[in-house]
Amino acid sequence: MKMILSLASIISLLAIIIPVAHGGKVLVFPHDGSHWVNMKVLVEELHSRGHIVTVIRAADSWYISETSPHYSTVTVDIAGGASEDFYRLFVxxxxxxxxxxxxxxxxxxxxxxxKEKFSELHKKVCEMVVYMLENQELIKSFQDAKYDAVLTDPANGGGVILAHYLRLPLVFNARWTVHGEAHFAIAPSPLSYVPLPPSELTDQMTFLERVKNILFYTMRMHLYKQVAGPHYSALSNRYIGPDVDYFSLFQAADLWLMRVDFVFEFPRPTMPNVVYMGGFQCKPAKPLPQHLEEFVQSSGEHGVIIMSLGTLIGELPQDLANEIAAAFAKLPQKVIWRYKGERPDTLGKNTLLIDWMPQNDLLGHSKIKLFISHGGTNGIYEAIYHGVPIVGIPIVFDQADNLSRLRAKGVAKVMDISELDRQTFQTAIQEVLNEPSHTLNMQRLSKLHRDQPMKPLDHALFWIEFVMRHKGAAHLRTESYRLPWYSYHSLDVMLFLLTVALLILALFVGLVWSCFRLCLKRKMKSD
Amino acid sequence: MKMILSLASIISLLAIIIPVAHGGKVLVFPHDGSHWVNMKVLVEELHSRGHIVTVIRAADSWYISETSPHYSTVTVDIAGGASEDFYRLFVxxxxxxxxxxxxxxxxxxxxxxxKEKFSELHKKVCEMVVYMLENQELIKSFQDAKYDAVLTDPANGGGVILAHYLRLPLVFNARWTVHGEAHFAIAPSPLSYVPLPPSELTDQMTFLERVKNILFYTMRMHLYKQVAGPHYSALSNRYIGPDVDYFSLFQAADLWLMRVDFVFEFPRPTMPNVVYMGGFQCKPAKPLPQHLEEFVQSSGEHGVIIMSLGTLIGELPQDLANEIAAAFAKLPQKVIWRYKGERPDTLGKNTLLIDWMPQNDLLGHSKIKLFISHGGTNGIYEAIYHGVPIVGIPIVFDQADNLSRLRAKGVAKVMDISELDRQTFQTAIQEVLNEPSHTLNMQRLSKLHRDQPMKPLDHALFWIEFVMRHKGAAHLRTESYRLPWYSYHSLDVMLFLLTVALLILALFVGLVWSCFRLCLKRKMKSD
Structure with missing residues (x-):
């Protein structure tokens, strides 16, 4: 294991020691993989506002490049856990x-x-942190740099431990913590109407669904603790303090920038230090490259369907690809399909296969009628932003749950991949295209989503800078997580009051009994 | 009882029937008294943005004038409950x-x-509503006007019932509902760290304080239901539906504009349809009238203290006024005291008595060192906005609780009026003036309060207009209040799971017992 400091990093480490009048300094510990796509948006925006950003990455990082005009890197020569190849194979x-x-x-x-892979991922993250904390030179450079805040994705706990060790304000770019959906870490979440993702439940549950939600919650919490607990506990005990529960370090974050908007999420309790920035990565469409524009225009009045199952799923089993292509071939629409696999035999003339598509620019094009998606949140928010209804083909992770939310809002149909054939797929597509409710509902969501006092990205940046200006946001953060669970739920008080009530009752019964006996005695005497 | 429609109202009723291209129409049912001071700010801002506002008032309204360039009125000729005179006398x-x-x-x-007076107030409000709902001409004019929303202060339930009857989106300008502090109506409020106003507790409670908070909550809820329940239940049964709990009509509001900021309130759970606008009435100071400016400037380096106990308390018992004046007389500062009573004998040359003061302009003046206040929220937010520390003399209502929050934040000293004499008062003043922590803390709160992405008033107006544009804000509002309390708290699910667990246990024990007996029998046979 060795530390690699790139030239850019060294220059930048020097730069961050020299104070900058108008800008601050932010240390970023991202979560690798598709999460970086979101984090990068924040990093670039921080850079464009004059802040200096240092990003911590593993030497074999999957998505985070070592050199960038927007940030400098500190590269730790430890493999960062599950690789892209693993996930591709897995999917x-x-x-x-x-x-x-x-x-x-x-x-x-x-x-x-x-589960094993996730556990391994957390273990590797912890190894990265240990390596940094044991590298006194690096820690001193972090301390000398006088960062204003640590920005991290709490899907892993590396940034959390680092921020507490360096005693720096902590800002989350969050939808998940190591214990699941992020709200559940800090806000009251009555399980009677707050479904735990990825249970695919909604905020209107039957009795049996409520039973499922509670059982699901219990099992998931156990699972998450098993997967993350041992690694972070060890780290927290060693570097923060022996009595510190590692999860309380998450709960002590100053600010939670949530990648959530309530056109997508069901309404639920929240906290004053939660800022919603769902869809912050969305932006107006740019003009398409000429060949795509020509293809799109050739669709005439029928319009265009686009399909992408995300960066992880470029190929499909041949039989499945054939069914999909056959369904497309029967449609009057034109289809653009991001597909890297072998050309399906059943491919129609109306379908264009491409390696990569400018998804946002296509979704924002007036000819686009439908988006066929795996249900990743980036794509979903782009579809909401542009008001394009969805046919979803969820595969893994939170995809089925994401799509179930859109189904509940009447803007998506969701396919079960095990039942997908040319007929069911065509029917699903035609239902969404022909019933105007899906499109109208999605356009309504789009209107609601865009009607905010500030753009979500500006809002997020305001609050990051707020934390930097004020060295935290203590006045917005409860410290209720420091209470033992029985105190938090007032069980100790209830027990106390019950005891007092019983004592009073016993005293009263005793008195009545004494009186009764006294009367009885007198009566017997007088008899 | 009769309906009085002023000329302005008739013109305006005509005006609201004619649609206005750029503006909307808002029906306002205010809460009379000092609450109107806040509501008026929203009404004037709505007017200045081109909306047409109709305000409902009682004929003997205490604060709400019948004619205004900013709004038209519908005057109901029913006395609106407790009068100013009652409260003056009461205080x-x-x-x-x-x-x-x-x-x-x-x-x-x-x-x-x-309590009696509050009950009477709610009764009168209900009489106003009944009178309106029974006046078919008026209701028709309301319906024809096609209002976009009802804006009301839920300290009474008049606007709530009216909005539901007219099926209009409902926006609250709130700090209190008829059941106490407004958050408690819609957001989870763990009593272990959320103190119920006006208990004067903080978010860091000892065990006994937590006991107090729970007992206080139980008693208060009972009291509030007694005071408000009968009147609104009758109204709701008669006009909305026999099975409708009147309080669920409050909980169904689209938007809660809370007159709260977390520099004042302790952090606590909230909901997506709550918008914080605490201090929305605050604005930069204007120059003082010449005589006041001269008086203020004459204070030299010592600066000026201002004292006002609010509009209700213009006079004090002579002995108390003498003690206060005597304390002031010993100070090197100049003092401006809003006081309408007889001139105290002990008044020093450094103290100026005035009938009315431009409080905000004075608080914003650089010479002002201290604000002596009764603890009304308007004055408190002005003091926070301008960063002026406080010596509080709470008298009634929520004043002691408001001041206890400021004391907890280290920006105020609070006097008990029963113990106030020239010595204790002078000591309190000097402590705040001489210990820089109070001023520094208040300046810190001021900085935090002013550092928001939007001005609170603009933020509030954005969301009122949002509700008008979208006919509500359903996607931000949970309907969890429709669940029975045992379902909301998942008690039914718990009971079910417990029963299942016990059944399984019984089955298991039964099986083991049967096996045991079988083995025993065989053993006896073989023996």
Whole structure:
């Protein structure tokens, strides 16, 4: 294991020691993979506002490049956990098993493998942190740099531990913590109407759904603690303090920038230090490249459908690709399909296969009628922003849950990949295209989403800078997480009051009994 | 009882029937008294943005004038409940009893009188609503006007019932509902760290304080239901539906504009349809009238103290006024005291008595060192805005609680009026003036309060207009209040799971018992 400091990093480490009048300094510990796509937007915006950003990355980072005009990097020469290759392979396994309607056992084995990989990921993150904290030169350079805040994605706990060690204000770019959906870490979440993702439940649950939500919550919490607990506990004990619960370090964050908007999320309790920035990455469409514009225009009045299953899923099993292509071939619309696999035999003339698509620019084009998506949040928010209804084909992670929210709002149809054939797929597409409610509902969501006092990105940046200006946001943060759970829920007070009530009752009964006996005695005497 | 429609109102009723291209129409049902001071700010801002505002008032309204360039009125010829005179008399009674360290009984009698008056106030509000709902011509004019929203202060329920009857979106300008502090109506409020106003507790409670908070909550809820319940229940049963709980009509409001900022309130759970606009009435100071400016400048380096106990308390018992004046006389500062009573004998040359003061302009003056206040929220927010520390003399209502929050933040000293004499008062003033922490803390709060992405008034107006544009804000509002309380708290699910667990246990025990008996039998046979 060794520390690699790139030239850019060294220059930048020097730069950050020299104070900058108008800008601040932010230390970023991202979560690798698709989460970086979001974080990068914040990093670039911080840079464009004159702040100096240092990003911590693993040497084998999947998404985070070592050199950038927007940030300098500190590269830790430890493999950062699960690689892109693992996930690609994993997802294609999932598709295969689902398509073959594989046994429960096969699915369970996959789940276990994923759990193992997540655990390994947290372990590697912890190794990165240990390596940094043991590198006195690096820690001194962090301290000398006088950062104004640590910005991190709490899907891993690296930035959390680092911020507490360096005693720096802590800002989250969050939708998940290591214990699941982020709200559940800090806001009261009555399980009677707040569904735990990814349960695919809504805020209107039947009795049995409420039972499911509570059981699901109990099992998930256990799972999350198993996956994350041992690694972060060890780290927290060693570097923060022996009596410190590692999760309380998450709860002590100054600011939670949530990648959530209530056109997507069901309304639920929140906290004063939560700032909603769902869709902050969305922006107006730019003109399309000429060949795409020509293809789109050639669709005439029927318009265009676009399909992308995200960066992880570039290929599909041949039979599935054939079914999809056959369904497309029967449609009067033109189709643009981001697909890297072998050309399906059934591909129609109306369908254009491309390696990469300018998804946001296409979604914002007036000819686009429908988005066929796996249900990743980036794509979903772009679709909401541009008001394009969805046919969803969820594969793994939170995708089915994301899409179930859109289904509940009447803006999406969701396909089960195990039942997807040319007929069911075509029917789903035609239902969304022909029933105007999906499009109208999505346009309504789009209007609501865009009607905010500030752009979500500006709002997020305001609050990051607020934390930098004021060295935190203590007045917005409860410290209720420091209470023991029985005190938080007032169980100790209830027990006390019950005891007092019982004592009073006992005293009263005793008195009545004494009086009764006294009367009885007198009566017997007088008799 | 008769309806009075002023000329302005008739013109305006005509005007609201004719649609206005750029503006909307808002029906306002205010809460009379000092609450109107806040509501008027919103009404004037709505007017200045091109909206047409109609204000409902009682014929004997205390604060709401019948004619205004900013709004038209619908005047209902029913006395609107407790009058200004009652409250003036009441407050002077409270001061007398507290000063004479009056008996617990005397205080209790006053409390009961206040409760009676509040009940009467709600009764009168309900009479106003009944009168309107029974006046078909007026209701038709309301319906024809096609209002975009009802704006009301939920300290009474008149606007709530009216909005539901007219099926209009409902916006609250709130700090209190008829059931106490407004957050408690819609957001989870764990009593372990959320103190119920006016308990004077903070968010850091000892065990016994937590016991107090829960007992206080239980008693207050009972009291509020007694005071408001019968009147609004009758109204709701008659005009909305027999099975409708009147309080659920409050909980169904689209938007809660809270007159709260977290520099004042302790951090606590909130909801997506709550918008914080605490201090929305604050604005930069204007230059003082010449005679005041000269007086202020004559204070030299010592600066100026200002004192006002609010509009209700213009006079004080002579002995109390003498003690206050004597304390002022010993100070090197100049003092401006809004006081309408007889000139105290002990008044020093450094003290200027005036009938009315431009409080905001004075608080914003660089020479002002200290604000002596009764603890009304308007004055408190002005003091926070301008960063002026406080010596508080709370008398009634929420004043002691408001001041206790400022004391907890280290920006105020609070006097008990029963113990106020020239010595204790002078000491309190000098402590705040001489210990820089109070001023520094208040300046810090001021900085935090002013550092918002938008001015609170603009933020509030954005969201009122949002509700008008979108006919509500359903996507931000939970409907969890429709769940029965045992479902909301998942007690039914818990009971179900417990039953299932017990059944499984019983089955298991039964099986083990059967096996045991079988084995025993066999053993006996083989023996």
């Amino acid at each position: 294609s396994e999932v598709i295969k098993i689902k398509r073959s309607q594989g046994s429960v056992w096969a699915r369970f084995a996959l789940d276990m493998e994923l | 002077s009674e409270v001061i007398k009893i507290k000063r004479s360290q009056g008996s617990v009984w005397a205080r209790f009698a006053l409390d009961m009188e206040l």
